[in-house]
Amino acid sequence: MSAPSYNPDNTDIDRIHSAVKREKEDVAAGQGPAPMWIMFIGMIVAIVAGGQLGPMAGGFSFEASNPFALSKAIDTRPGGGGEGAALDPFQLAMKKGSSAYGVCMGCHQAAGTGVPGTFPPLAGSDWVSGGTERIIRVILHGLTGELKINGSPFSNPAGMPAQGALSNKDIAAVVTFIRNSWGNEGTMVTEEMVSAIRKKEAARTTQWTMAELEPFAKEDAPGEIPAGPGATAAPAAAEAPAAAK
Amino acid sequence: MQNPSPNVEPDLQADTLRRAAIDRSVKGPVLFLLTNGAFWLMASTLLGLLAAIKSFAPDFLGHASFLTYGRLQPAHINALVYGWGFQAALGVMLWLIARRSGQELRTGKSLMMVAAFFWNITVTIGIGCILFGGNTSLEWLEMPAFTWPILLFCFLVFAWPMVSMFARSHRPEGFMISSWYIFGACLWFPWLFSTANICLHCLPSLGVIGSGINAWYVHGVILLFFVPVGVGAAYYFIPKITGQPIASAQLAKTGFWLLAILGGWTGMQRFMGGPLPAWMVAVGAMTGVLLLIPVLVVGLNHHLTTLGKHNLVAVSPTLRFVFVGSIFYPIAGIILALISSFWTGFTFQFTHAWYGYQIIAVYGFFSMVVFGAIYYIVPRLSGCEWLSVRLIRNHFWFSVYGIGIVVVTSIVAGMQQGGDLTAPERWDQSWISVVLNARPYLIARAVAWAMITWSNVWFLIHLMLMVAGLGRRSSAPTLLERHDDHSDPHLTHGAKA
Amino acid sequence: MTDFRKLTLGIAATFGLPWLLLIVVPAFKYQHLKPIAYDKEADGMDGYYPQSNANVLGLQVYLREGCVQCHTQMIRPTQFSADGWHKGWGEDQAERPADATRANTMRDYLAEDVAPLGVARVGPDLANAGYRLAAMDRSMIHAMLYAPHSVAIWSNMPSYAHLYKVRKAQGPKSELALPLSGKFAPAKGYEVVPTPEAEQLVDYLLSLKKAAPLPAAALGTLATAAAAK
Numbered sequence: 001m002s003a004p005s006y007n008p009d010n011t012d013i014d015r016i017h018s019a020v021k022r023e024k025e026d027v028a029a030g031q032g033p034a035p036m037w038i039m040f041i042g043m044i045v046a047i048v049a050g051g052q053l054g055p056m057a058g059g060f061s062f063e064a065s066n067p068f069a070l071s072k073a074i075d076t077r078p079g080g081g082g083e084g085a086a087l088d089p090f091q092l093a094m095k096k097g098s099s100a101y102g103v104c105m106g107c108h109q110a111a112g113t114g115v116p117g118t119f120p121p122l123a124g125s126d127w128v129s130g131g132t133e134r135i136i137r138v139i140l141h142g143l144t145g146e147l148k149i150n151g152s153p154f155s156n157p158a159g160m161p162a163q164g165a166l167s168n169k170d171i172a173a174v175v176t177f178i179r180n181s182w183g184n185e186g187t188m189v190t191e192e193m194v195s196a197i198r199k200k201e202a203a204r205t206t207q208w209t210m211a212e213l214e215p216f217a218k219e220d221a222p223g224e225i226p227a228g229p230g231a232t233a234a235p236a237a238a239e240a241p242a243a244a245k
Numbered sequence: 246m247q248n249p250s251p252n253v254e255p256d257l258q259a260d261t262l263r264r265a266a267i268d269r270s271v272k273g274p275v276l277f278l279l280t281n282g283a284f285w286l287m288a289s290t291l292l293g294l295l296a297a298i299k300s301f302a303p304d305f306l307g308h309a310s311f312l313t314y315g316r317l318q319p320a321h322i323n324a325l326v327y328g329w330g331f332q333a334a335l336g337v338m339l340w341l342i343a344r345r346s347g348q349e350l351r352t353g354k355s356l357m358m359v360a361a362f363f364w365n366i367t368v369t370i371g372i373g374c375i376l377f378g379g380n381t382s383l384e385w386l387e388m389p390a391f392t393w394p395i396l397l398f399c400f401l402v403f404a405w406p407m408v409s410m411f412a413r414s415h416r417p418e419g420f421m422i423s424s425w426y427i428f429g430a431c432l433w434f435p436w437l438f439s440t441a442n443i444c445l446h447c448l449p450s451l452g453v454i455g456s457g458i459n460a461w462y463v464h465g466v467i468l469l470f471f472v473p474v475g476v477g478a479a480y481y482f483i484p485k486i487t488g489q490p491i492a493s494a495q496l497a498k499t500g501f502w503l504l505a506i507l508g509g510w511t512g513m514q515r516f517m518g519g520p521l522p523a524w525m526v527a528v529g530a531m532t533g534v535l536l537l538i539p540v541l542v543v544g545l546n547h548h549l550t551t552l553g554k555h556n557l558v559a560v561s562p563t564l565r566f567v568f569v570g571s572i573f574y575p576i577a578g579i580i581l582a583l584i585s586s587f588w589t590g591f592t593f594q595f596t597h598a599w600y601g602y603q604i605i606a607v608y609g610f611f612s613m614v615v616f617g618a619i620y621y622i623v624p625r626l627s628g629c630e631w632l633s634v635r636l637i638r639n640h641f642w643f644s645v646y647g648i649g650i651v652v653v654t655s656i657v658a659g660m661q662q663g664g665d666l667t668a669p670e671r672w673d674q675s676w677i678s679v680v681l682n683a684r685p686y687l688i689a690r691a692v693a694w695a696m697i698t699w700s701n702v703w704f705l706i707h708l709m710l711m712v713a714g715l716g717r718r719s720s721a722p723t724l725l726e727r728h729d730d731h732s733d734p735h736l737t738h739g740a741k742a
Numbered sequence: 743m744t745d746f747r748k749l750t751l752g753i754a755a756t757f758g759l760p761w762l763l764l765i766v767v768p769a770f771k772y773q774h775l776k777p778i779a780y781d782k783e784a785d786g787m788d789g790y791y792p793q794s795n796a797n798v799l800g801l802q803v804y805l806r807e808g809c810v811q812c813h814t815q816m817i818r819p820t821q822f823s824a825d826g827w828h829k830g831w832g833e834d835q836a837e838r839p840a841d842a843t844r845a846n847t848m849r850d851y852l853a854e855d856v857a858p859l860g861v862a863r864v865g866p867d868l869a870n871a872g873y874r875l876a877a878m879d880r881s882m883i884h885a886m887l888y889a890p891h892s893v894a895i896w897s898n899m900p901s902y903a904h905l906y907k908v909r910k911a912q913g914p915k916s917e918l919a920l921p922l923s924g925k926f927a928p929a930k931g932y933e934v935v936p937t938p939e940a941e942q943l944v945d946y947l948l949s950l951k952k953a954a955p956l957p958a959a960a961l962g963t964l965a966t967a968a969a970a971k
């Protein structure tokens with residue numbers, strides 16, 4: 001069949017075998033020597049690899065799993081030469097609070113600026129540097145309805161969700177943190193203060209409204225503040241100058 | 246039969262007919278394996294997408310027991326490895342060994358079909374058990390204990406004929422490195438699989454040593470099964486499509502033997518600083534770094550073989566996939582060295598970087614090369630050409646971007662997580678920062694798996710159409726770019742190349 | 743020699759050696775590991791190391807749920823990581839422990855069928871969770887498994903609600919009922935109680951204590967090994 005008519009079915013031997021026909025021949029591999037530089041690179045890799053067999057090999061014993069088990073542990077924790085010196089409670093609260101603040105950052109932003117009209121700012125806000133009774137309640141049970149903070153209105157359909165799931169210690173830390181960041185200055189809040197307020201408001205299941213919180217606006221939660229930088233900020237009764245608008 | 250043109254020698258014709266006969270003889274088992282594999286690929290990428298979403302949104306789709314991350318993630322990996330990886334590998338291995346040894350598969354075809362059928366049933370039941378309460382929590386061996394003897398037997402049903410074909414092979418061209426790798430894979434995997442399963446399921450409790458054996462098994466399957474099949478296939482297809490011989494036989498042999506020597510020692514460094522005997526961890530770390538040498542050697546060999554023919558990467562789908570796979574290979578080797586060495590390994594230990602390594606090895610390198618192989622093999626078995634260039638391009642780009650994103654985000658997340666875990670100043674801080682820092686990477690991972698799912702849907706449809714014989718009826722291959730006949734790489738002009 | 747024979751022998755030798763040295767021999771040696779007795783004078787305490795205290799049934803639940811995907815159980819030495827100093831990860835649950843938690847050794851896992859060392863640290867390490875959880879109310883631990891979000895809103899831990907039953911409250915609040923509030927609480931008149939699997943899992947978590955001091959006898963072998971290096 002030197003000139004077959006076009007026959008697009010399974011009996012067209014030319015077409016079926018065309019894929020195989022057009023394949024290239026197998027050829028033997030090149031027999032020349034390999035380049036020398038690769039040996040040098042290989043040697044360098046081998047030296048680096050051999051370094052793994054140093055002290056970590058534990059003398060090739062079956063029993064030795066941690067060759068450093070007998071050495072004294074190096075205390076790399078900051079804040080004391082490993083002798084158990086505790087951080088000042090205020091500094092501890094600031095440190096913990098800054099990491100716990102990650103939860104709040106989503107709405108109130110990393111610099112406490114909030115989003116105009118929707119999420120209130122924390123920087124320069126009298127809700128934060130004012131009465132701690134109010135701010136602790138806001139965090140425990142959330143906030144809803146129309147708000148006016150620093151003279152600007154804020155509203156948002158769901159309001160602020162309750163953060164009561166955080167531990168008392170974390171809430172105290174984060175309140176201390178926001179009260180002392182971004183230009184704010186305030187006394188620190190302790191775990192006992194938060195726990196007392198939580199007990200007092202244990203029956204509450206709904207978010208607060210601005211009006212309900214008015215009585216607490218200038219009240220500080222009762223409780224002892226450890227001596228030190230946490231106790232020296234101005235008390236709630238004094239209006240922070242930035243809030244006077 | 247057409248009249249032999251004066252340029253076509255009778256030898257070439259006989260050779261063509263022989264190759265066509267070999268193709269016909271393996272058609273059934275190979276197409277069955279590849280199609281089933283493609284279905285499992287689809288399933289595993291969907292599971293991967295779901296697991297990735299659940300890792301940052303655990304309430305997505307509710308709280309049913311089979312939708313928890315702890316069950317979805319092993320189901321995803323087992324589906325990828327045993328459902329897709331092994332079936333695709335066996336399909337490609339069978340075709341390669343048959344071609345390379347120059348022999349038709351004469352007997353055992355029905356037995357192979359039955360074995361493939363049972364493989365699929367067993368993996369289905371196994372994944373079902375993982376999702377519904379039979380998870381053993383042994384990495385890559387999460388399927389319940391009753392599955393392993395069946396899988397081993399099915400594997401041997403395929404491996405035995407392949408080993409026999411290799412033993413009887415007759416090639417005038419001399420040694421063929423691809424067959425060595427395929428043969429090695431046929432021996433290594435049953436050895437690894439039976440050892441790990443007997444130690445972990447049959448011997449009395451091995452405690453920590455058992456965890457070490459588990460880690461050794463995972464590295465062994467990657468380095469002594471998926472890598473040899475991928476490298477062997479690359480060694481076949483690169484010379485086949487470029488028409489140039491493998492650059493250096495010496496490099497090829499060196500690469501093979503180095504892999505053989507080093508591959509069995511590594512794995513236990515996964516638990517560095519931990520309760521395993523220290524020397525086993527140290528040796529694992531050393532060989533993990535030393536494995537850079539065979540990776541370098543093979544990479545160089547492939548690079549020298551493609552010299553001067555890089556334009557073909559744009560034209561041939563097979564070469565494009567194999568080429569990209571060959572780029573992922575050294576990256577996978579570097580990642581292994583990073584997670585193995587003591588200097589950097591502690592940062593990456595127990596982080597998302599481990600997942601990144603598994604994916605780049607099994608998907609980035611192995612699967613890409615196997616996709617290239619499938620684009621070459623299937624037209625020869627189904628008698629028709631791929632239907633759509635656009636679908637091939639789609640498959641290619643979404644896969645490359647998807648895998649790239651998964652790997653890069655996993656490694657970077659690993660560095661971030663490792664930094665968080667090892668930083669001394671975080672000693673008393675709550676876990677919240679570790680979780681929040683990893684979140685964006687997990688979201689990116691989910692997006693990447695969505696892209697890969699998209700590419701695999703079209704690949705599966707395309708492959709099913711081909712297997713059903715509904716491809717393009719043509720004598721010209723489906724190429725990715727227009728090419729006029731004079732420079733068509735797939736035409737030999739009748740002369741012996 | 744033909745290619746086939748050369749390859750088969752080569753592969754058998756090159757793979758057989760690590761197979762023997764890394765798998766077979768250590769597996770044998772492990773079978774002969776025994777607990778080491780404490781010496782009253784040298785260690786100041788009686789008994790054996792380790793105390794076999796891992797709850798076996800609970801371990802099965804732990805493995806079945808895939809907890810290893812996110813939680814590890816392995817304290818690394820302080821030379822390479824901050825595990826030992828991490829607050830709450832050891833026996834000493836004080837605000838600022840004076841000593842680091844020791845790195846885990848092989849015998850720490852002797853009581854467990856499978857040593858669930860873990861895949862990744864998406865969540866905290868649990869090697870010594872028993873000490874940490876002992877301070878919590880048992881029903882709080884259940885609440886954490888049932889609804890992790892109620893304890894930590896930023897957590898990505900899945901809810902293991904399938905290990906719990908929601909049943910109609912019969913009379914006064916059962917002492918098994920979980921303390922849940924807000925959106926996590928069941929409908930009015932219902933309570934959430936743990937199934938036996940959940941109880942086993944919590945027993946297992948409470949039994950996770952791998953910080954028992956190393957007896958002097960064990961340190962002897964380590965010292966020899968360290969000196970030999």
